[in-house]
Amino acid sequence: AQKITQTQPGMFVQEKEAVTLDCTYDTSDQSYGLFWYKQPSSGEMIFLIYQGSYDEQNATEGRYSLNFQKARKSANLVISASQLGDSAMYFCAMREGPFYNTDKLIFGTGTRLQVFP
Amino acid sequence: DVKVTQSSRYLVKRTGEKVFLECVQDMDHENMFWYRQDPGLGLRLIYFSYDVKMKEKGDIPEGYSVSREKKERFSLILESASTNQTSMYLCASSLARGYVTQYFGPGTRLTVL
Numbered sequence: 047a048q049k050i051t052q053t054q055p056g057m058f059v060q061e062k063e064a065v066t067l068d069c070t071y072d073t074s075d076q077s078y079g080l081f082w083y084k085q086p087s088s089g090e091m092i093f094l095i096y097q098g099s100y101d102e103q104n105a106t107e108g109r110y111s112l113n114f115q116k117a118r119k120s121a122n123l124v125i126s127a128s129q130l131g132d133s134a135m136y137f138c139a140m141r142e143g144p145f146y147n148t149d150k151l152i153f154g155t156g157t158r159l160q161v162f163p
Numbered sequence: 164d165v166k167v168t169q170s171s172r173y174l175v176k177r178t179g180e181k182v183f184l185e186c187v188q189d190m191d192h193e194n195m196f197w198y199r200q201d202p203g204l205g206l207r208l209i210y211f212s213y214d215v216k217m218k219e220k221g222d223i224p225e226g227y228s229v230s231r232e233k234k235e236r237f238s239l240i241l242e243s244a245s246t247n248q249t250s251m252y253l254c255a256s257s258l259a260r261g262y263v264t265q266y267f268g269p270g271t272r273l274t275v276l
Contacts, residue, residue, distance in 0.1 A: 050205075079263050089172075091206075091253060091267035137205060141263055149194055149213075149257055150221070151265060153205040 049073065050140050050154035057159050059128045066113070067123040067157045069138030075099075079141040080121040081151065082112065086134045094136075097121060128161045135159075166190065167268035169254055175274045182241040184271050186254030192266075193259040195237035197221075197229065200251040200270070212237055213260060244275045 051070045059065040071080065082094040097105040097112045105112040113122040125132055138154040170185035186195065194213055198206040198221075208221030210229040218229050226248060230238045237256075241248055251272050255265040 081263075083267075089251065089253075089270040089272075091255070093264050093266065096263060139206075149196075149260060149263065149265075150208060150211065151206075153198075153207075155203055155205040 049142070049152045050138050052138055052154035052157050054157045055155075057157055059125075059159065059161055061130060061161055061163050062127055064124060064126045065128055065159065067125070067136050067138075067159065069121045069123065069154060071119050071121060071138075071140050073119075073140065073142050075142055080112065080114070081139040081141070082110070082121075082123045083137045083139060083153075084132075084134045085137065085156070091137070095123070125159075130161050130163065133159060133161045167254055167256055167266055169252075169268040169271050171271050172269060173272050173274075175276065176241075176244050177276050178245060180241075180244050180275075182244045182273065182275075184239040184241075184252055184254075184273070186237045186239070186256075186268055187235050188237075188256040188266070188268075189235065190256070190258075190266075191234065192256035193234070194257040194262075194265075195231065196255040196257075196265060197227075197237065197239045198253045198255065199223070200253055206253065209239065244273075246275050249273060249275045 078099045080097045084092045095107045111124045135156045137156045139151045166189045196211040197209045212231045228240045253270045254268040257265045
């Protein structure tokens, strides 16, 4: 069974609008971490945001926020005020288990976001 | 800033060749990782290393081996390249056990003919 599911292969958004990229996860661990990475056409994966399973507040980094709904096992990325430079692939990833036990990440299949003027 | 570099952006090899992919990080990170990325499959972990001369298998180690003789360098080896190893290979590093953020290199797109 897929551990990380990104159901949107592609998304379009107009510049300056907000967009939500979906991510659901599957784990039986109580301690885990969720990540979002951006991959522009250059290929390099860029870390965007992290949410720990015990964090009560939703993580925020500039225009990025992670909408963490633990009961639903979802960790959606919200990009506010989209910019043309946000056009990229976006990957959701999970570290399963306590941070002291593993550093392995499990990635979803990605969502390609295209921002148009 | 963390800098992870990979020896080649593009590489073309023939079936049966031995292939070395090199990765170097300049931030004294203890952990290093090798992934392959294929369309529709996301990133899959091949091997990782928590320290010099240590290695652990990831989810898809078959057909690959690794070498970590120095802390800053982690090499991925395809002993006998096959066409199904045509892929994008990404190297990553993280500070130490328990430091969760991984920093990635630019990737090597390998084509095996």
